[in-house]
Amino acid sequence: MHDGSGRIAVQNLTKRFGAVAAVQNLSFTVEPGSVTGFLGPNGAGKTTTLRMLLGLVTPTSGAATINGRPHHQLGNPARVVGAVLENEGFHPKRTARNHLRVYASAIGVPDRRADELLGLVGLSSAADRKAGEYSLGMRQRLALATALLGDPQVLVLDEPANGLDPEGIAWLRSFLRSFAQQGRTVLVSSHLLSEVEQTIDQVVIISAGMTRYYGPLEQLRQSQTSRVLVQPADAGELVKALQEAGFTQLEPTPDGRVAVSGATVKEIGDLAAKAGIAVYGMQEDRADLERLFFQLTAGQFSTGQAPYGQQPPPGAWAPPPGYQPPQPGHPGYQGQQGYPPPPQGYQQPQGQQQGWGGQA
Numbered sequence: 001m002h003d004g005s006g007r008i009a010v011q012n013l014t015k016r017f018g019a020v021a022a023v024q025n026l027s028f029t030v031e032p033g034s035v036t037g038f039l040g041p042n043g044a045g046k047t048t049t050l051r052m053l054l055g056l057v058t059p060t061s062g063a064a065t066i067n068g069r070p071h072h073q074l075g076n077p078a079r080v081v082g083a084v085l086e087n088e089g090f091h092p093k094r095t096a097r098n099h100l101r102v103y104a105s106a107i108g109v110p111d112r113r114a115d116e117l118l119g120l121v122g123l124s125s126a127a128d129r130k131a132g133e134y135s136l137g138m139r140q141r142l143a144l145a146t147a148l149l150g151d152p153q154v155l156v157l158d159e160p161a162n163g164l165d166p167e168g169i170a171w172l173r174s175f176l177r178s179f180a181q182q183g184r185t186v187l188v189s190s191h192l193l194s195e196v197e198q199t200i201d202q203v204v205i206i207s208a209g210m211t212r213y214y215g216p217l218e219q220l221r222q223s224q225t226s227r228v229l230v231q232p233a234d235a236g237e238l239v240k241a242l243q244e245a246g247f248t249q250l251e252p253t254p255d256g257r258v259a260v261s262g263a264t265v266k267e268i269g270d271l272a273a274k275a276g277i278a279v280y281g282m283q284e285d286r287a288d289l290e291r292l293f294f295q296l297t298a299g300q301f302s303t304g305q306a307p308y309g310q311q312p313p314p315g316a317w318a319p320p321p322g323y324q325p326p327q328p329g330h331p332g333y334q335g336q337q338g339y340p341p342p343p344q345g346y347q348q349p350q351g352q353q354q355g356w357g358g359q360a
């Protein structure tokens with residue numbers, strides 16, 4: 001029998017599709033009572049990992065287990081793990097209520113559970129409409145209702161906020177938190193940290209199939225560093241003046257400004273005035289989680305420019321504890337030291353993606 005813990009364990013998991021190494025030696029655990037974000041850019045290997053966990057793809061090597069067992073050894077898996085995967089297929093002519101009843105009967109739960117769940121996910125009024133007429137957001141709600149039919153201990157969701165409206169996203173957040181507070185396990189994937197930031201306790205960040213960060217979100221948050229972006233008339237003179245005054249955490253920005261860590265706006269302003277350097281603007285810039293996420297998944301840990309001097313200043317943009325440097329084979333791998341610029345055209349995601357409002 002399984003150990004009943006509700007723990008998800010991924011150990012040295014690897015999946016190759018021909019020449020494509022979709023997942024490479026991935027390891028992490030997800031503890032019950034927490035919501036874990038599984039994050040990575042498009043094509044990072046999230047869906048493949050979740051599909052291996054759910055027994056839909058066979059690993060090339062390594063293991064993914066729930067309750068200490070691979071999916072095919074779970075007995076009645078719907079009672080253990082509920083999953084919402086991308087592109088969930090519904091019979092287009094079947095109503096939502098009938099769809100849920102078919103699944104309820106397949107896993108041996110009573111019909112009334114279908115109506116309970118339609119209410120929970122806010123679909124009661126659309127229960128008799130055909131799934132083929134549902135919007136993307138409605139299909140997501142129906143997929144979650146299906147995943148919950150067996151009252152599972154573990155919930156695995158692949159990009160669940162896709163297509164949801166703001167009310168739906170807020171509902172989903174509070175639902176997942178209360179689900180985890182009952183001592184259950186939630187693993188939720190996303191390619192946007194901002195989308196899941198308010199929901200998750202711990203985070204697994206992957207890029208090109210490899211783990212880049214694994215640990216509490218709070219730890220990642222605490223590693224944020226604030227800096228001041230200064231636009232001086234003469235960057236070289238300002239850097240010299242700052243260095244002479246003992247401020248050494250200085251970096252040029254791609255747009256020609258000087259990024260100063262460890263100094264206040266006032267300190268920089270006073271110093272520039274004393275040195276007779278005109279300053280046209282200063283802006284406090286708090287490193288947000290999204291930028292850290294980008295830096296981690298882009299295979300680097302810098303602002304994209306080599307800092308003034310030889311090496312990155314200690315602490316200025318140091319990786320957070322839990323950071324795992326790129327391995328050979330990762331696009332961001334630069335040997336022992338390397339600070340390449342971010343890819344051209346990268347745009348920071350704007351705002352939160354929208355998406356529920358059932359009767360949580």
Ligand SMILES: Nc1ncnc2c1ncn2[C@@H]1O[C@H](COP(=O)(O)OP(=O)(O)OP(=O)(O)O)[C@@H](O)[C@H]1O
Binds near residue numbers: 046049
């Ligand atoms: N069945 C398959 N055959 C061949 N290659 C595949 C297959 N499934 C996935 N891949 C490849 O594996 C890599 C990882 O894909 P995967 O769908 O797991 O990424 P993802 O992180 O879920 O991306 P997204 O956020 O875009 O959904 C990609 O390069 C993808 O093209």
